[in-house]
Amino acid sequence: MAVVTFMRVVGAAIICLLISAACGNQTSSQVVYRRHVVTIAGSTSVMPFTEKLAEHFMIEHPNFIINVQSGGSTAGIQACLNRTVDIGMSSRELKHEEKSLTEIIICYDGIAVIVNPENPIRALSLQQIRDIFAGVLTNWKALGWIDRRIDAVTREEGSGTRSAFEELVMHGAAIDDGIMVQDSNGSVKEVVATDPYAIGYVSLGMVDTRVVALHVDYVRPSVETILARQYKIVRPFLYLINGTPSGPAQQFITYVLSKDGQKILEREGLIPVYAKK
């Protein structure tokens, strides 16, 4: 038995070695072709959009390779501080001790409060949303629906989306401990899409037909209402650089802030920088 296990381990090790050798060859041959490498890491909210931008950028500039990694806002900020990445992504404001980095706002993102399509409620006031997440309102009956507990879902402590929500919606009130916690936009949406009695909040760009974005204080969340400054739950998406960026990194940032780059972001449901200002 032990011998068999040992053989398996050895076999697995050999396969791993072969695979890594094969992969190693591949990347080294790529590096020969693409000389400019830009590494970007951080917020899971910003990552999908950065990936889109990088795709387009690399089509136009075939000699660039842009590595986009997630890890979370804080991980991105840390990596940028340690200079292990060229650009950090963050969906939350920098804390005091992180202010040595330069912030570049690449776009704005609305946060939509979402419910299941089976839920007939289509609008809530900011105060009602605050009460739900503070644990004051716990039954849908109080909001004019059936007698059933509200299954509210929030994001985990430290998430950029959560800190923006705390600032823009909760106004300093604490999110109740009894409320469910999920660790990404995707899983919050998944819970709301499957549970008819759930309510949560995600990036506006994440909203699709499986969930319904509520009107807040009679305002429908959309690019137009955000631009008109009617929809108030809006936060910036940031790129962070440590000191002077490298040439390739600067070139990518210039592209993101250019008309082409901003258009791509707009098409994804985000609010371009020039429009907001």
Place this chain on the structure above:
Amino acid sequence: MPKNRAVLIDQIIKQTMRICAFSSLFFLFLIFLFILIEGLPLFYRVGVGNIIAGFKWAPTKGAFGIFPMIVSSFLVTIGALILGAPLGLACAVYLAEYAGKKKKLFLKPALELLAGIPSVVYGFLGVIYIVPLIRTYCGGSGFSLLAAAIVLGVMILPTVISISYDALMSVPRTYREGSLAMGATKWQTTYRVVIPAASSGILASFILGMGRAIGETMAVIMVAGNALRIPGSILDPLRTLTSNIALELAYASGDHRLGLFSTGVVLLIIIMILNYLANFVIRQKVIK
């Protein structure tokens, strides 16, 4: 000369093997060291009581209480044991006492496969099937203590079964033969003779199953709802110690990160106690 050479090679191999064997100890030591280095400063600064007995977890606001998570971890584990232990024991008894060679031939590999399924798959199935079932038939959101206990109950089966099975198989044949010769039926023999004789091993299998349940992370995050309060009923969501680390690690910095390491220290101590208990229970039998 050739004899000397053989002795030399033997020595070299023996020493190499010794180094390999001790390397695992070395890794364990390193893990301990790093968790303690990262986790202990916060205990010192905030106070052991405020962490272990604190009710409020808001690490970005300076509150590091993990008491609700400790309780939740145990609740989930006990729930898993209530569901998994009887089933696992029954399966082990069947395998050891009743199953013929042919049945064993497919049951054993099936169990090994059950152990090999990645936990994220268990979690996924839990989210897709168990959570909606609980929501529809029991109420609540479905993300609950009950869902986590069911998923973990299945996940600990392989541990419980394989260790109980070994314990049952190590009961000498003569015990069974003696009992049968006295006119006891097969079930009487199993129930009155074999299981009591293997009881320490079976108990150890439960304790190791607990260790598995308390350490499980991914599946629990997916089905438990992760709320920070001690659940008031089996239909309430809850957060375990492991979930806490995995959920928040990505965005944690500064004291928040240290708080997660402190969670790790508590978890490590709990797992050590469980493993010690399991070893103690097994050794007790040997002494008798």
